[in-house]
Each structure stands twice: as C-alpha cells, then as structure tokens.
Amino acid sequence: MLSVFASPSKYIQGQQAMKEGIPYIKELGSCALLLSDDMVYDIVGKEFEKELIAQDVAVCYARFNGGATLSEINRIQEVAKKEQIDLVIGLGGGQTIDVAKAISNHLEKAVVIVPTTASTDAPTSSISVVYTDEGLFDHYIYYKKHPDLVLVDTTVISKAPVKLLISGIADALSTWVEGRSIIERGESTLMQGVPTLAAEAIAEKCEKVLFEEGLQAVAANEAKIVTPSLEAVIEANTLLSGIGFECCGLAAAHSIHNGFSALSGEVQRLTHGEKVAYGTLTQLVLEKRPKKELDRFIDFYQKLGLPTTLDELYLDKTDTDELLKISLQATKPGETIHKLSPNIKAEEVMNALLFVDTYVKKYF
Structure with missing residues (x-):
C-alpha cells in the first residue's frame, strides 16, 4: 500500500488575517460567493465583505440556514449558479465550512475557508460531513482536492465562545x-x-x-x-x-x-x-x-x-x-x-x- 499525504494548498494564520490575508484570496479569483449564517455575518461577515470589496473582490452573499444537509447544499447550489463567481468563501463553523466545500466542488471553483472558531478540524480537510434533515449523521462526502486556502484570524477566534x-x-x-x-x-x-x-x-x-x-x-x-x-x-x-x-x-x-x-x-x-x-x-x-x-x-x-x-x-x-x-x-x-x-x-x-x-x- 502506498503512503499518502495531503493538505490544503495554503494555510495562513494570525491576528487580523481576514484583512491582511485578502491578497491571497485575490490570487484565486475576483468574484466570491460568501457563505455564512446570519449570526456570523452580523458579527464579522459584514466587515469582511466591506474589506473584500475595498480590495477589489466582488461579493455575492449567500445565507446559510444551518445544517449541512443535502437539501441545504442543493438550495445554495441553485443560488450560486445564478451568479458569475470564480470562488467560494465559507465563513463560520464546521457545518458552514462543509457546505462551502460541497458547493465549490459542484461548481468546480476555488474554495477559501475562513473559520470563526477553532472548534473542529473541518477547515483543512477534503471531507464534508452530511446530516439528515432531522440532524442525524448521514454520510461523508470525499473530494479530490483540499481547500485552496485556509485563512485563520486569531483575533476573531479569541472572541468566540x-x-x-x-x-x-x-x-x-x-x-x-x-x-x-x-x-x-x-x-x-x-x-x-x-x-x-x-x-x-x-x-x-x-x-x-x-x-x-x-x-x-x-x-x-x-x-x-x-x-x-x-x-x-x-x-x-x-x-x-x-x-x-x-x-x-x-x-x-x-x-x-x-x-x-x-x-x-x-x-x-x-x-x-x-x-x-x-x-x-x-x-x-x-x-x-x-x-x-x-x-x-x-x-x-x-x-x-x-x-x-x-x-x-x-x-x-x-x-x-x-x-x-x-x-x-x-x-x-x-x-x-x-x-x-x-x-x-x-x-x-x-x-x-x-x-x-x-x-x-x-x-x-
């Protein structure tokens, strides 16, 4: 059996990374689907969106309704198809991140993961965990590639619960x-x-x-x-x-x-x-x-x-x-x-x- 090692293409961590790391996002595209739930968007997403736009990245915001389910993945895919995006940004916790990976895989676009907590190891993986609509574990989705960029802002995470x-x-x-x-x-x-x-x-x-x-x-x-x-x-x-x-x-x-x-x-x-x-x-x-x-x-x-x-x-x-x-x-x-x-x-x-x-x- 062969030995296999895999990882995200780039991992960046530090204070104010959501501002200072945007040039790395621009290497991947100039029009982003920004996926987050309402709470995360209100806390850090609005400011992040403003900073992306200020640094010449166009943004289409897609609301994540919660739950990494096939129905939610399919719903957001339909939203994304209507936009001329060239990358997907998943901003939030583990389930938001897993859905962002699924969307980028379906659309064959680059994906940037921006975790707002350090609660799971989902950000760097090439896997999504999918749940039923009732919230029960259903299955894993395995992807052929890892996230293109993982951007970890420790200032934001220090303020998380x-x-x-x-x-x-x-x-x-x-x-x-x-x-x-x-x-x-x-x-x-x-x-x-x-x-x-x-x-x-x-x-x-x-x-x-x-x-x-x-x-x-x-x-x-x-x-x-x-x-x-x-x-x-x-x-x-x-x-x-x-x-x-x-x-x-x-x-x-x-x-x-x-x-x-x-x-x-x-x-x-x-x-x-x-x-x-x-x-x-x-x-x-x-x-x-x-x-x-x-x-x-x-x-x-x-x-x-x-x-x-x-x-x-x-x-x-x-x-x-x-x-x-x-x-x-x-x-x-x-x-x-x-x-x-x-x-x-x-x-x-x-x-x-x-x-x-x-x-x-x-x-x-």
Whole structure:
C-alpha cells in the first residue's frame, strides 16, 4: 500500500488575517460567493465583505440556514449558479465550512475557508460531513482536492465562545489516539494509503501541544486576548488535527460520536468535540491502553469541563436500550471502529461505555 499525504494548498494564520490575508484570496479569483449564517455575518461577515470589496473582490452573499444537509447544499447550489463567481468563501463553523466545500466542488471553483472558531478540524480537510434533515449523521462526502486556502484570524477566534475552543481541543485530542491505532495495525487512512512519517509527527505533535498549552489557551480565550498559547492551540485544533486525522486515520472515537446520532433528546445539545471526548476515553478502554494514559485524559477533560460520565452526556447507565442503540450505530458496516478490530461487537462498545462511567465515578 502506498503512503499518502495531503493538505490544503495554503494555510495562513494570525491576528487580523481576514484583512491582511485578502491578497491571497485575490490570487484565486475576483468574484466570491460568501457563505455564512446570519449570526456570523452580523458579527464579522459584514466587515469582511466591506474589506473584500475595498480590495477589489466582488461579493455575492449567500445565507446559510444551518445544517449541512443535502437539501441545504442543493438550495445554495441553485443560488450560486445564478451568479458569475470564480470562488467560494465559507465563513463560520464546521457545518458552514462543509457546505462551502460541497458547493465549490459542484461548481468546480476555488474554495477559501475562513473559520470563526477553532472548534473542529473541518477547515483543512477534503471531507464534508452530511446530516439528515432531522440532524442525524448521514454520510461523508470525499473530494479530490483540499481547500485552496485556509485563512485563520486569531483575533476573531479569541472572541468566540470558550466552549467552542474547548470542543475543538476535545476533537483534536482524538487525532493521535485514533491515528496511532491505525499506524500500529497497518490500516489504511482516509486518504486510502498508509500514514507518512510527516503525518505521524503532525498527529503526535497535535496531542503534545494540547496537553502543554491547552489550559493557558482557554484562559486567553476567556480574557479575549491572543497569546502564543492560544495561537498554538488554534493551529493544533485546525491544521495539525486536520492533517492528522485525514492522513493518519480515524478509528473508534469518531464512530462512537456517530453512534450518539442514533439518539434524540438532550445528548444532541452536546458539541461534536464533547461527544468525541467520551468516544476517545472509550477507545482507550477498548484498546486496553495503560491506566496512566486513561487517567491523564480524564484529568485533563475534567479541568476543561468535558464530559467523562454518562450523566454528563444526559444518558442513564441503566437504560441499556439507549446504550445498545449507540453501540449498534457505532459498529455499523463501514464505520472506522472496525479499524481496531474487524469483528468488534456492539456489546463490547456498550461495555466500554459503561466502564468509563463507572471508573470515573469511582476514582475521580
């Protein structure tokens, strides 16, 4: 099997990047479809649009109504077809970004990703996560190319809700846990190859940065200031995790996240990263990783206020029907949890979910 490494064509990060980075956007086109939701547009989008126009980039604003669904993708595609655009700019969070990638792929135009939070590693990837109209995970869309430009304004992100940065840290902390399991088992990555040494180093560095700088970054975000720690964690959440998960691969943590989509109710109030966090703990148990490593993750998660028990996921450990639904969804054919073991059973996952809850309540 070949080794495969892939990444966005260009990644730019820093304070005031949404102003100072526009010359890089102009290298890709002069008429942009700007996609964002109303809230993001009001907070930063209007000013960004003015700056684009001031620097000779024409703008057509398209409102994102929320939800990376096929119906929303199709709706915006019809809007975009009526305009003479040569690039798509996705401004906002993970679902806005995923829809922007889908639109640019359909129209065969360049795509610029401008995340307004560091809550996911979606900005750098060549993947979109698609949900049903009811909000359940549906499928992934894989693209032949990565974003042409990822523009990360740390001034903007420093003013975003702290909960979103913490969610991004949780998501990114799964990168090395999952990637390591792929490397050790000789499995293929999302790039349909084996991990390169570069990808392995990036994924491992991602975890190192988060454990070393995560708490300081959260404090900076709470103060709404940009510090070296915040810059480092934003890069880890976005670039290092983005390259790491694609080029090293996913395993159990994200399958368990997908498993939660089988349920309705309060669990769906949780962020992507909060669900992945519990999935990461569950993977560490499934792999029988050393107690010291499991304890390190639990302690760090608790300092960040991330869920480490079923109660914090709004789940009842005595409701075995719900836990089995999660586990059956997580072990469906095609889920990446089978990279751990092709014969893994839903009952094993359910037992691991319960073990994490019991262990944390007893010893933490």
